[in-house]
Amino acid sequence: DAMVIQNPRYQVTQFGKPVTLSCSQTLNHNVMYWYQQKSSQAPKLLFHYYDKDFNNEADTPDNFQSRRPNTSFCFLDIRSPGLGDAAMYLCATSRDFQTGNYEQYFGPGTRLTVT
Amino acid sequence: QQQVKQSPQSLIVQKGGISIINCAYENTAFDYFPWYQQFPGKGPALLIAIRPDVSEKKEGRFTISFNKSAKQFSLHIMDSQPGDSATYFCAASSEASNDMRFGAGTRLTVKP
Secondary structure, eight states: OOOEEEEOSEEEEOTTOOEEEEEEESSOOSEEEEEEEOTTSOOEEEEEEETTEEEEOTTSOTTEEEEOSSSSEEEEEESSOOGGGOEEEEEEEESBGGGTBOOOEEOOOEEEEEO | OOOEEEEOSEEEEETTSOEEEEEEEOOTTOOBEEEEEEOTTSOOEEEEEEOTTOSEEEETTEEEEEETTTTEEEEEESSOOGGGOEEEEEEEBOTTTOSOEEOOOEEEEEEO
16 A cells, blocks of 8 residues: 555654654655644654755754655754654645645654653 | 634543534634644644645544634544543644644533
């Protein structure tokens, strides 16, 4: 089945220790998104890639970076995690919003704990 | 800046009842309005979506009603079941903004 896969599902890191979260997709979608979702809140968009073009949200902290080495994979790097970065991180894909294909398909998420 | 306002925050409905969740948006450029269902520990899953050229869309027990002039849309869940207990998010998007703006979410509990 075509899908969005996130690894790991649970990640524990220490305060200030860099961490990388991974997302892969078998949908062959052009667009990949990273969202942060804190408890009982809506997902908050951090950034997205339209193909290789990176688009950062204005209020995304510099501590968060992303890489997309190819169509299938996208990584979220948190350079120096703080306690406030503990959250569920969701990866999503969409085919191509420029042609009206807005539907976003979400992965199961990675729950990040910062100790 | 909250562009999509969702209410209520939480909703309790008896099995077999109708669940109604409302959303209002500000940006008239939005042209795609999905509803997502999220179970604890899972990612959101697309439930149903509507574009502003229609006023209603129905898929099984789920119906979206859309009022363009009032900039409001709502989700109706008919014959609500305990398995529908989840958090529901409305959202809005447009070609110009290309990102999805989510409402704050409604936690639905359907009592047996």
